[in-house]
Amino acid sequence: MAAVKFIASEKLPEWIKALAGTRRVLVPVEEGGGVVFRPYDPARKPVFGSDATAPPKAAVFPASQELFSYAYGKDAEDPGKTTLALTPKVEAEPTVVFGAKPCGARGFLIFDPVYVGKKFPDPYYIAAREATAFVTMACAAVENTCFCHWVGSGPADTAGSDVLLTPVAGGYLAEAVSDKGAALLEGPYFADGAAKVQEAEDVKAASRAALGEAPDIADAPAALLAAFDDMDFWRDQSDKCISCGACTYLCPTCYCFSITDEGVGNTGRRLRSWDACMHFQFTLEASGHNPRPTKAHRLKNRVGHKFSYYPTLHEGLIACCGCGRCVKSCPVSVDIREIVQNAVARAKG
């Protein structure tokens, strides 16, 4: 039986502080007009009500990380020969991401099959993933851009979380989802939560109900493939797109990266940094050829990857957690929900 506990609102800061004593704790805080995850600072009040502007993706998959440093040298025995020393840098700080919405944690379920695969396990990702736990907070309110219920998730989804907190009167019900999570629910901050379970279930059910019915997008994989060569369709979907990277960089499930060497003289660092498939350079080949030369090609790939190619490769798992950031933060309000529905409608004729 998983642990179910209750923590009063006034005890929450004590718990976070205790967690922060032995590990990095990232909490959502206001910064300018945005809400971002930052290391816990008792002087800054975390923002738990609404979803953060940027998801906690960087906790496991930093915007830019050093893979290794390199140094060229001369072979003492044979000065004509160049030596190369590589120093890998696999670092993973024990981390708790505290107060993300369930969708933010679910994003990593889409990363996992790619980075923890048998063929090419990624040591950097695996180390960070294992070192990170997610204490998420079920949504008590939903936004117009929320569509987690379209993609097999919901406002109280536990998939990807280690602890799920649900706001109830006077505090939060805390449910351990994993062993990693159960270990976090220790300390004098908690009371037994059994009496609050029904109230928490009602909160979850209310949020789910507030989302309404999801449309049937079961045919989306086939519909998007069928639209692959219909460039008039993709022109219409992408007309207003300005090809920036806001949707991809703010997406909890977008996992593509670029690799660059940042060197000075004989030494340097190899960096892995977020890439964005909406940028022209994403598929630009060394020859100068670009298989996705226009924004229509690129948007087709973004939507197709999430709702067709990826689910087809990974047992139907949609590569989208429905957080709605791509809709909400898009400078021109491109709506991925509308595009998927348009593709499904197109296939129906």
Add this chain to the structure above:
Amino acid sequence: MSRLEDLKARIKEALPGLECVIGWQKGYDPLHNTPLFMRSEADVDKLEWGALNVHNPAVYLPSFRGKKIGIVVKGCDSRSVVELLQEKLIDRDGVVIFGMPCDGVVDLSKIKAKLADAGLTAGKVEAVAADGKTVSVTAAGKVEAVAADGKTVSVTAAGKAVTMPFADVAADKCLHCQFPNAVLADAYVGDPIAPAPASPAGNADMAALDAMSVPERMAFWRYHMDRCIRCYACRNACPMCVCRDHCIAQSREPHWLSQEDSVTEKLMFQVVHAMHLAGRCTECGECQRACPMDIPVLALKKHLNSTIHDLFDYQAGVDPVAIPPLLQFKVEEDNIKERGW
């Protein structure tokens, strides 16, 4: 016939000879309008006009070069069209400009802040009404009552309307707008309106920055740039950022910027962007509006524009035949007394 209907009729008349006409339509919720690309009469019927048309459609024009297209503009947007013409980045006979007098647009970040003050979320806006003087936004706050009997759930969430004076939520540029009418139009519907009176309100951001010491200002920028995600929405929303796919931000040769996730790199890009826009920027504010992280990047361009104004007595995007000061050379500048130094 209302002005908007009149405008739609004019667009429908011109549509057969055009690739498309760019305007605005309703977006995914009542708070958001979104750019509209009209290719059929049915598309034209979706056209909206009003305070939610925050986007500058001129950004799309260079990508249609070689085709003939139409564009609906607010006064500020028309300045971008003119600047593009001045720089020969678009062709005059390739664009048909439709204009109407503009009463100003909102700043969605300001509305978001107002709603937050009232305990509501901009993420759940149910209705928006604007009458030119006030903006009234109805948004759901927290779910107020829940009843569950195991089979069905009934939810009661009362919408609450918050009414805000327009001046409180208008985009800064609208507070002192000198160009509420298109500066250049092929079809203008309605009677031109008077510019807004000069007001310091629209430049409160500059006043605040100017009052800072240099270290304070640096700290200000480091604080704000720290949350930049390098999505380049600021660049791609800018009608004058025409390098597009060949921007120095992403090129490896030349290698001006590294991929390191540091404030220095992020700020460096903003400085490059601002320098490239000196005397070209019309202060449409799209860079700042587009920023998903709400970073106040327009101030950098405003500062350079004010310097350009002082040095060259020049404003971008007003006169289609004027040559921007940094795109020409004069042996002896009027306000730069090189020999007098």
